Amino acid sequence: MAIRASQGSPYSRILGVGGERGKRVVDNAEMCTIIDSSDEWIQQRTGIIERRWATDDQTPLSMATGAARKAIERSGIDASQVDAVLLSTVSHMRQFPSLAVQVADELGLDHPAAVDLSAACAGFCYGVAMADSLIRAGSAHHVLVIGLEILSRQTNFADRGTAFLFGDGAGAVVIGPSETPGVGPVVWGSRGEDADVIWTEYWDEALATGKKPVIHMAGNKVFKWAISEIAEKTAEALDAAGLTPAELDVFIPHQANNRITDAMLKRLDLPDSVVVSRDIKHMGNSSAASVPIAMESMLESGEAKSGDNALIIGFGAGLVFAGQVVVLP
Ligand SMILES: CC(C)(COP(=O)(O)OP(=O)(O)OC[C@H]1O[C@@H](n2cnc3c(N)ncnc32)[C@H](O)[C@@H]1OP(=O)(O)O)[C@@H](O)C(=O)NCCC(=O)NCCS
Known part of the structure; x- marks a missing residue:
């Protein structure tokens, strides 16, 4: 049965x-x-x-x-x-x-x-x-x-x-x-071989040494990965949603570095009509919070509006990444 x-x-x-x-x-x-x-x-x-x-x-x-x-x-x-x-x-x-x-x-x-x-x-x-x-x-x-x-x-x-x-x-x-599509197909993955690019100490080590775990990062490696593989994956996420760059309204990449955003824009070849989040200027990199915080702020300021197609992508320690197109609320 x-x-x-x-x-x-x-x-x-x-x-x-x-x-x-x-x-x-x-x-x-x-x-x-x-x-x-x-x-x-x-x-x-x-x-x-x-x-x-x-x-x-x-x-x-x-x-x-x-x-x-x-x-x-x-x-x-x-x-x-x-x-x-x-x-x-x-x-x-x-x-x-x-x-x-x-x-x-x-x-x-x-x-x-x-x-x-x-x-x-x-x-x-x-x-x-x-x-x-x-x-x-x-x-x-x-x-x-x-x-x-x-x-x-x-x-x-x-x-x-x-x-x-x-x-x-x-x-x-x-x-x-x-009743209508509001979240596009995800493009995601991991690179466990690069686990030592962004990391913190183990808690048991920290307890043994009395030193609190803190963030360590090979910034330059992250930067190079982001402007190459992640820029490529971002383009794939747009394509997976069946949109051309001209059909996109809003781009909200993880707010890691404006220069990474610039490199992604170059790869994506987005027209000037696409509104791009630069929330990092006043927020810094808030990791898992950066995309939804930027989304809220763009809707509140009127830069983006309900019903817009927004391309979002997150990437970081793991290394891991995930991106998709969403319709803004
Ligand atoms: C962190 C980051 C801004 C550093 O920029 P960078 O251009 O890669 O800088 P580097 O680490 O290569 O350092 C370049 C020089 O600046 C110096 N430097 C580093 N930090 C500095 C600072 N805060 N102020 C002034 N100089 C600094 C370095 O000592 C180095 O000097 P040298 O060339 O004389 O040795 C950049 O790598 C970055 O944004 N990476 C991505 C980080 C990221 O997004 N992480 C989160 C992902 S979730």
């Missing part, structure tokens, strides 16, 4: 987006009191003018919950309809329980499936792909996807090659069923 299998909605789409940024603004002048650098060097190499850091009262739980609450309110569904939570973070300082279950409880959700994802700066786009698959397979109906990072608490301030890059924030979307 064959067992019954679940069947879902034909398509899914993003219903609402919300974000929360670190409350403390740290400009390059202040950064240069911590590391030996200059405003000119940082801006020229990355585009960053200032970054946002979490204040003491902003915790992983409070920031993830704040962003998620906004996303649910804007999605037009009742919180009780959320039946899965996917939370991507490298900033939850506990092996278990997951932050996702705590966020679900804090929001008063009705005991949804809840799990943390570890895919660093690609985590939000991994979550979007998984949410789309869950909904189309009938395993969930409304999925809350959250990216949350407080990287300022894991930064190596003795390393002037990385310390100026990072920002803190949370971004969230609710993805639900749709």
Whole structure:
């Protein structure tokens, strides 16, 4: 006797987006009191003018919950309809329980499936792909996807090659069923052979030595990978959605470095009509939170509008990457 299998909605789409940024603004002048650098060097190499850091009262739980609450309110569904939570973070300082279950409880959700994802700066786009698959397979109906990072608490301030890059924030979307396609095919993958390009120490080593794990990165290797393989994968994600560059409205790459974004634009050959996120200028690199935070800000400022086709891509430690086209809520 064959067992019954679940069947879902034909398509899914993003219903609402919300974000929360670190409350403390740290400009390059202040950064240069911590590391030996200059405003000119940082801006020229990355585009960053200032970054946002979490204040003491902003915790992983409070920031993830704040962003998620906004996303649910804007999605037009009742919180009780959320039946899965996917939370991507490298900033939850506990092996278990997951932050996702705590966020679900804090929001008063009705005991949804809840799990943390570890895919660093690609985590939000991994979550979007998984949410789309869950909904189309009938395993969930409304999925809350959250990216949350407080990287300022894991930064190596003795390393002037990385310390100026990072920002803190949370971004969230609710993805639900749709009669028309709202999430394009994902292009994703990993390069475990490059695990030593961006990494932190193991916690057991850290406990033995008394030194807190911090972020280490071979910046130049990441840069070269991003402007070659990732630029190529970004073009594949656009193509997989069946769009030409002229049919795209918005481009929201992971906010890692404006020069990486410039190189991607060159490869994609996007027309001037496509609006490109440069959120990094005032935010820094907020890893899994960078794409949804930038999405919220573009919708709020009117640069992008509901119904626009947006190409999103995340890439980072692993190495891992994921990208797709989504219709903006
Ligand atoms: C980090 C990054 C901005 C560094 O820029 P870069 O051009 O690769 O710089 P390099 O590390 O090659 O260093 C170049 C020079 O600048 C110096 N330098 C490094 N950090 C500096 C700083 N903060 N201020 C001034 N000079 C600095 C180096 O000492 C080096 O000097 P040298 O040539 O005399 O040895 C760049 O590699 C980058 O953005 N990479 C991608 C990072 C990323 O996106 N990571 C996240 C992915 S999720």
